[in-house]
Amino acid sequence: MRSAVLDNDVIGALVSALGTDSVIHEGSALSFFANDVYRGGGLPLAVVRPTDVAALQQAVRTCAKFGVAMVPRGGGASYTDGYILPDGGHVVFDTGALDAIEIDEQAAIVTVGTGVTWANLKTALDAKGLRTPFWGPFSGIAATVGGSMSQNTLSHGSTMHGISAQSVLSMDVVLASGELLSTSASTAMRFYGPDLTGLFTGDCGVFGIKARIRLPLLPVLPHFVCLSFAFDSFAAYHAASRKAAMARLDDSHFGLDLALSQGQIGRQEGIGARAKIALQVLRRAPNKAKGIAQLMRMAIAGEDAMRAGAYMCHFIIEGFDAQEAAIKAKLLRRLLDGLGREIANSIPTFVQSIPFAPLFNVLGPNGERWVPVHGVFAHDQAVAFDAAFKDLIAKRKPEMDALGVWLGTMFSPVGPSGFLYEVALYWPDDRTDYHRTTLGEDYLSSKPDFAPNAASRAYVEDLKIAIIALMQDFGAGHFQLGRAYTYQQRLAPPAASLLRAIKSELDPQGLMNPGALGF
Numbered sequence: 001m002r003s004a005v006l007d008n009d010v011i012g013a014l015v016s017a018l019g020t021d022s023v024i025h026e027g028s029a030l031s032f033f034a035n036d037v038y039r040g041g042g043l044p045l046a047v048v049r050p051t052d053v054a055a056l057q058q059a060v061r062t063c064a065k066f067g068v069a070m071v072p073r074g075g076g077a078s079y080t081d082g083y084i085l086p087d088g089g090h091v092v093f094d095t096g097a098l099d100a101i102e103i104d105e106q107a108a109i110v111t112v113g114t115g116v117t118w119a120n121l122k123t124a125l126d127a128k129g130l131r132t133p134f135w136g137p138f139s140g141i142a143a144t145v146g147g148s149m150s151q152n153t154l155s156h157g158s159t160m161h162g163i164s165a166q167s168v169l170s171m172d173v174v175l176a177s178g179e180l181l182s183t184s185a186s187t188a189m190r191f192y193g194p195d196l197t198g199l200f201t202g203d204c205g206v207f208g209i210k211a212r213i214r215l216p217l218l219p220v221l222p223h224f225v226c227l228s229f230a231f232d233s234f235a236a237y238h239a240a241s242r243k244a245a246m247a248r249l250d251d252s253h254f255g256l257d258l259a260l261s262q263g264q265i266g267r268q269e270g271i272g273a274r275a276k277i278a279l280q281v282l283r284r285a286p287n288k289a290k291g292i293a294q295l296m297r298m299a300i301a302g303e304d305a306m307r308a309g310a311y312m313c314h315f316i317i318e319g320f321d322a323q324e325a326a327i328k329a330k331l332l333r334r335l336l337d338g339l340g341r342e343i344a345n346s347i348p349t350f351v352q353s354i355p356f357a358p359l360f361n362v363l364g365p366n367g368e369r370w371v372p373v374h375g376v377f378a379h380d381q382a383v384a385f386d387a388a389f390k391d392l393i394a395k396r397k398p399e400m401d402a403l404g405v406w407l408g409t410m411f412s413p414v415g416p417s418g419f420l421y422e423v424a425l426y427w428p429d430d431r432t433d434y435h436r437t438t439l440g441e442d443y444l445s446s447k448p449d450f451a452p453n454a455a456s457r458a459y460v461e462d463l464k465i466a467i468i469a470l471m472q473d474f475g476a477g478h479f480q481l482g483r484a485y486t487y488q489q490r491l492a493p494p495a496a497s498l499l500r501a502i503k504s505e506l507d508p509q510g511l512m513n514p515g516a517l518g519f
């Protein structure tokens with residue numbers, strides 16, 4: 001048990017190291033930082049927001065001296081207890097002020113502070129006609145480069161270029177001692193000897209706090225085609241996605257079942273949202289005539305486009321010129337021939353126009369609470385898992401209905417050989433300070449309010465655990481491990497002991513994000 005005197009000493013030392021403006025230690029903000037998108041943990045002792053790497057090192061040294069747990073937090077857009085500590089009493093490291101972006105066009109490298117959001121990075125790179133290979137999750141309006149690299153992330157650019165960890169050259173990481181470790185001896189290359197950069201990807205911050213990250217640059221391909229297909233069965237959907245992932249014709253693609261197609265799109269139905277989409281479509285179209293034609297197609301397709309089959313797959317294809325994009329689209333249509341039917345492309349057009357939409361999806365379409373759970377499957381397991389999952393849900397359906405719990409599924413490719421199956425769970429429940437702060441009163445007042453609902457909440461947690469266990473029965477792996485997915489137990493003994501040896505070398509007191517990855 002920590003004493004109040006010691007807590008005051010820690011806070012005093014942090015304030016004198018960083019200044020009052022960079023340390024929060026009282027008030028409602030602490031409760032915001034005690035919640036992720038899914039649920040809450042214990043109250044932190046303090047939140048620090050260092051403005052440069054030296055200040056970050058100083059704050060880490062201070063915590064290490066007092067033996068206080070340190071928990072890094074980027075945009076806070078995760079839902080796997082990655083940055084919340086059940087017992088509290090920790091110091092949260094909010095990386096938001098580490099927001100420098102240095103673009104070296106000649107070297108084809110961008111160096112970012114880890115608190116840079118993917119949306120801000122895209123704005124800075126767009127101005128120069130540049131991009132990174134992987135260029136962010138859908139949550140990129142809040143999610144940071146540091147957060148994505150720390151828990152592995154996919155979406156924009158992922159079919160063509162893989163997940164976040166595949167788009168990093170090197171990192172500078174502040175270790176638990178306060179020392180700064182650079183992961184590569186060369187800024188130009190990652191694979192200079194053993195891949196030390198890879199060691200820190202997906203580590204959920206247990207090996208240290210990332211301060212700076214270097215990513216490679218590519219030219220933006222300014223021409224694009226958006227395509228959508230509907231499928232009557234999961235097996236047909238999976239076959240199409242597998243073929244597309246192997247062919248790598250699209251920059252990214254993703255799939256939604258009917259429940260999510262209706263739920264997600266229900267969100268964009270306001271007149272204001274539609275006007276914004278129209279404006280973005282026009283702005284991003286290679287020329288005005290094409291933009292207007294696209295808008296007309298979207299208007300004619302209307303909402304039926306979202307309900308055209310049991311599963312829908314949405315593709316964004318890019319090219320150096322219109323011809324290249326059109327040829328890739330033609331090849332993709334040929335590849336998927338006989339598996340599904342082409343439908344109006346409103347959804348990928350929307351996503352292409354607004355790749356980083358506001359975080360409305362942290363609640364369900366009617367204000368319900370939301371938590372996703374996912375597994376990444378080998379292709380030969382995906383269809384079998386889907387059947388077993390549907391069996392599980394059929395058995396649970398009466399209980400789910402009684403408690404107001406419902407779900408939808410979405411899918412993404414993970415390179416040519418992995419298939420991500422994500423289940424979004426919804427239930428009626430009270431909001432937390434995370435939702436109130438992120439969405440604001442204006443938005444929340446337009447949605448139904450729910451009373452605290454411990455029964456449905458507990459049921460969702462139990463269902464989530466059952467789904468993860470079923471996924472693992474089919475050999476699934478996971479991203480975003482946090483405290484939600486088992487990891488060390490699934491490693492072979494020599495790998496597990498190597499991991500523990502690395503942890504004790506980098507963080508001998510076990511102060512960095514204790515509990516994440518099972519440490």
Ligand SMILES: Cc1cc2nc3c(=O)[nH]c(=O)nc-3n(C[C@H](O)[C@H](O)[C@H](O)COP(=O)(O)OP(=O)(O)OC[C@H]3O[C@@H](n4cnc5c(N)ncnc54)[C@H](O)[C@@H]3O)c2cc1C
Pocket residue numbers: 037071072073074075076077078079081082083095114136137138139142143144145146147148149150151152153154155204205206208209210211359360361362480482513516
């Ligand atoms: C609406 C919505 C859409 C989403 N879409 C996607 C998607 O398309 N694809 C996808 O993969 N995920 C998605 N996510 C999940 C999540 O937003 C992303 O995985 C994102 O990368 C999290 O980044 P963050 O900066 O918010 O990290 P946080 O949530 O702040 O942190 C995540 C983990 O990284 C650690 N961490 C953060 N910063 C550092 C650092 N500097 N050094 C060391 N450790 C650190 C934290 O301790 C924590 O364990 C979505 C979430 C929401 C709410």
